[in-house]
Amino acid sequence: MWPNKFDYLRAGSVDEALASISDDGKFLAGGHSLLPVMKLRLDAPEQLVDIGGIDSLSGISANGDLSIGATTTHAEIAASADVQTMCAGLASACGQVGDQAVRNFGTIGGNIAHADPASDPPTVLVACGATINIQGADGSRSVGAEDFFVDLFETALDDGELITSVSLPNCSDCRCAYVKFPHPASRYAIVGVAVCLKMDDGTCAQADVAVGGATVKAVKCAGAEAALAGTTVDDAAVNAAAEAVKSDIADWLAGDIAYPESYRQQMAGVFLKRAIAAAQS
């Protein structure tokens, strides 16, 4: 399949990329979200500005907080010892995107700009309080992951803006996990649950929970978090959280003929339990 015709420009720097992007242009990094969409003619930008060769957008630094450049690949994130230590859930989620060939070239920035509701990394970014760092022609700004994902394939990015990096708080003292129910054919998440538990002497001081796949965007789940916080994460608390999460996502449910909304809502509770178990193991 051939995408529509477009003008192609390879940018050597972020400034050049921002100066070059046209009104109907898109940034291209790994292309593993954008090109499939273009091949299916679901999108037809008239210009692609390739940011894949800009070194400053790639790489992982772990000075205090975790900072991941926008064009860092899923494979690099999944294999990073720093990410495995500082946000184990994100390393796990990035290791579950697509397959090895896709992870070798697909990037975290492209993934979140695409905002596929069934993708894995956004759920962890929302749970763990990530910040999306954005640059535009008028300057830079930062948006919390929860506000960044607006709706189905819709983000807070304005036209001409570029994601430069994703920052995450150091989560090395947390118990953090991402567990998904993969579609048997596509391996996309039917339900994906990210859990991050801050434990203090056997008691959960803070719980962060997000659900994706079952929803049109990754959703932070305050009810489930409240059910876990202040408890020892015993069976009663876990069961209460699994019940509460169904209400948390009720306004955002997505479904199809094989896996309808009601089923995914139910499975969110089941997979929250599994995610909590994985986080504690």
Added chain:
Amino acid sequence: MQVAITVNGVVHERDVDPRTLLVHFLREDLDMTGTKIGCDTSQCGACTVHLNGKVLKSCTLLAVQADGAEVTTIEGLAENGEHHPMQTAFWENHGLQCGYCTPGMIMASAAFARDNPGASESDIRHYLEGNICRCTGYHNIVKAVKQVADAAAGS
């Protein structure tokens, strides 16, 4: 747009439409039809090649993105007239039936065995999730990959 892509050790300079996918470039500009197009939606793995040593689905990258890169295809895997060990293993274990997925399977498996000597059967099955075969049921493919992974580990 002018590109210079090294394919199997030979630099190929061509003027391509920017929307040309790498798999189109290989098959139609270079007449290297060993690399197949299957699903054309990054799922089946029939178009798998190596780009700078990494496994890539060549239907999901523009040829212009590969400008300056080194690509290895199934045509370039044998050296000095000798099959690559993964090609030999697919032959010996009959890791194919119709053969359509085979170039992609061998390219993906060759990179996997290189990076994961001694890999277990379950590692192999998990890794091959990105390459779909509709004939074999995978059993002989897994046997072939295991043979090379074991040999690479010296066991």
